[in-house]
Amino acid sequence: MSEVRASEHPTWIQEKGFHKKELEILKEILPFYIINTLHESYSYRSIGVNEYGWPDNIWNTGALKDQLFHVANLTLNHNLFVVDTLSNMSDTCIQAHLGDDFYQCRDLERIVVYDNHTNTVLSIFKHIRNALAHGRFVMYPMGDDYMFALESVDNHNRALVLKARMVLRASTLIHWMNIIKRGPQEVVQRKRKKK
Numbered sequence: 001m002s003e004v005r006a007s008e009h010p011t012w013i014q015e016k017g018f019h020k021k022e023l024e025i026l027k028e029i030l031p032f033y034i035i036n037t038l039h040e041s042y043s044y045r046s047i048g049v050n051e052y053g054w055p056d057n058i059w060n061t062g063a064l065k066d067q068l069f070h071v072a073n074l075t076l077n078h079n080l081f082v083v084d085t086l087s088n089m090s091d092t093c094i095q096a097h098l099g100d101d102f103y104q105c106r107d108l109e110r111i112v113v114y115d116n117h118t119n120t121v122l123s124i125f126k127h128i129r130n131a132l133a134h135g136r137f138v139m140y141p142m143g144d145d146y147m148f149a150l151e152s153v154d155n156h157n158r159a160l161v162l163k164a165r166m167v168l169r170a171s172t173l174i175h176w177m178n179i180i181k182r183g184p185q186e187v188v189q190r191k192r193k194k195k
Contacts, residue, residue: 003086004093004162006153012103013138022139025146025170032177034133038125053183065121067179072109072172079110082120089114089162098165103149106140106167113164127152127164128173139170146170 018026036047049058058064074080081096083089089112093099096112115123131137131150139146152164 002090003156004089006151006160006162008160010136010151012149013136015138018139021141022146025139025174029170029173029177030132032181033125033129033173037129038122038180039129042126042129049180052180054180055184058184059119059121063184064179068121068176071175071179072168074109074111079108081112082115082123083112084114084116086114086156086161086163093162093165096165098167102165102167103138103140106142106147106149109168109172111164111166111168113166124164124166128166128168130154131164131166142169148173 035043035045037043038046038048040046040048049064050056054064055061069075069080076082079096081092083092092112093102096110097105097108098110098112111124113120113123113127128150130152134153136153137148137150139148146169148166148168148170150164150166150168151162153160154163155161
């Protein structure tokens with residue numbers, strides 16, 4: 001059991017530029033995940049889920065989390081792993097097939113994320129934001145879609161330490177964004193039918 005030290009300049013991030021199609025996708029997702037992030041402390045232009053119409057207790061009910069996880073077919077301890085201490089990161093990355101060569105296996109969406117008992121969904125979104133904002137990602141074409149390999153790191157004890165590794169489809173990131181932006185439509189529609 002140990003933390004995973006990260007490189008300042010990982011070799012898997014070679015390409016500096018983006019193709020036209022990649023730029024179109026980034027243009028769609030970057031504002032939501034970086035500028036209008038769900039986390040107030042990460043951007044002055046953040047937009048919390050409440051501002052999209054979600055109720056205050058949405059994270060307690062699990063309804064939004066279940067919708068988001070369903071999109072990527074995420075199952076806890078299968079292709080979604082949550083570690084509560086950084087010392088568990090190394091073993092968990094190996095178990096999740098998200099070791100140092102994680103970017104080479106791009107057929108299955110999967111996540112390992114550090115979350116110290118706060119909110120797994122918000123932790124995932126925070127680490128997506130960090131990976132995108134700091135350029136620790138690569139996009140691989142997959143038919144009509146792209147697969148993102150993302151890595152979130154942080155300074156810890158004077159070294160870069162891994163906080164999350166993810167392999168997610170661009171379509172998943174876009175679908176997640178649309179679910180949140182759309183708000184709880186089903187709930188609104190049910191209320192209208194009862195009146």
